[in-house]
Amino acid sequence: MAPYTAAAGAFIQQQNLVEQVADYLTQAIIQQHFLPGERLSEVQLSRDLGVSRAPVREAARLLESRGLLISKPRRGFFVRALNAVELEDVFDLRLCLERHAIQRLAECYTPEAQRALKQQVDVLCEAAAGNDGTRRIEEDLQFHRLMLHHAGNGRLLRAFDDLTHELRLCITLITKTHEAPETIATSHFKLLDALDSGSTAACREAIDYHIGVARHFVVKGVGETGDSVDEDVLPR
Numbered sequence: 371m372a373p374y375t376a377a378a379g380a381f382i383q384q385q386n387l388v389e390q391v392a393d394y395l396t397q398a399i400i401q402q403h404f405l406p407g408e409r410l411s412e413v414q415l416s417r418d419l420g421v422s423r424a425p426v427r428e429a430a431r432l433l434e435s436r437g438l439l440i441s442k443p444r445r446g447f448f449v450r451a452l453n454a455v456e457l458e459d460v461f462d463l464r465l466c467l468e469r470h471a472i473q474r475l476a477e478c479y480t481p482e483a484q485r486a487l488k489q490q491v492d493v494l495c496e497a498a499a500g501n502d503g504t505r506r507i508e509e510d511l512q513f514h515r516l517m518l519h520h521a522g523n524g525r526l527l528r529a530f531d532d533l534t535h536e537l538r539l540c541i542t543l544i545t546k547t548h549e550a551p552e553t554i555a556t557s558h559f560k561l562l563d564a565l566d567s568g569s570t571a572a573c574r575e576a577i578d579y580h581i582g583v584a585r586h587f588v589v590k591g592v593g594e595t596g597d598s599v600d601e602d603v604l605p606r
Contacts, residue, residue, distance in 0.1 A: 391419060391429035399438055399449055400504060400538050406451030410439070436535035452539060454589055460536050461585040467530050468514060468581060471521040472565070472573045479565055483520035487565070490516055491558045498555035506555070507541045513558055540588045557583070 395415075398404050410430060416423045430447040433439040439447045452460070475483065494509040511534055518527045557580060564576035 387421060387425045388428045388432065391415075391421065391425050392432045394419065395429055395433055396438060396535075396538070397504060399433075400507065400542055402542070404449045406449050408449045409445070410447045410449070412446065433535075438535055438539070450539075452536070457540065457588050458585070460533065460540060461581060461588070464530075464533060464537065465578070465581045467518070467526060467533070468577050469574055471518045471523070471526055471530075472561070472577045473570045474521040474523065475517060476565055476568060476570045476573045478520075478522060479568070480520070483516075484562075484565070486516055486520065487513065487562060491555070491562060494558060495555045503542070507538055510541055510554065511537060517561075540584070 395404075395410075404410065412423045412426050412430070415426045419426070430439055430441070434441055434447065438450055440450050441447050490509070490513045494506070494513055497506045497509045500506075515527070515530060515534070518530050521527075561573075561576050561580060564572040567573075
């Protein structure tokens with residue numbers, strides 16, 4: 371049993387290392403240290419991070435499954451660049467999830483949920499006033515995650531969590547092209563107002579507008595920066 375225990379310990383350490391490398395790569399991609407379409411060098415990353423190539427490769431595979439990287443046979447991993455069609459797909463799914471969630475939440479809106487969401491908007495506004503773009507993205511996603519959490523459907527929340535990896539790329543594009551990025555944070559107050567009204571119709575209208583504006587700036591960002599990829603780079 372002892373050899374198996376030792377192997378299990380090594381496996382756990384290896385898994386933790388893979389997650390750490392994946393977190394590093396995720397932040398580097400969001401902050402655009404690695405640009406859309408750029409090839410990642412396993413050798414260089416292993417040197418920079420002081421790890422072997424194995425956890426770098428496994429982390430890249432993990433990010434591929436999350437939609438942040440793509441792989442090409444005999445060429446390695448590349449930063450995924452979402453084109454306009456893919457972005458529309460992401461926002462279409464997001465709208466389906468959040469529209470259903472906010473309407474469910476309106477029907478069971480508790481003081482606890484109200485306090486949690488109001489507090490999160492305050493945190494988001496504080497983050498928006500600073501220069502930490504990564505924190506701003508995470509606090510934005512946390513507000514929407516809280517909304518789904520309080521809607522009371524665990525599977526809905528898990529579906530949203532799966533989508534958040536691609537949404538991070540989308541929100542990055544929004545902050546790059548929005549004329550006044552700080553208003554992204556304050557726009558969440560309109561969602562709170564709709565929830566306070568108790569009207570499912572008002573909630574649906576508010577979330578449709580909120581996500582519609584986000585979709586506009588993301589697609590605009592793709593058009594202005596040319597962040598699209600050739601067909602042979604797109605995942606099959």
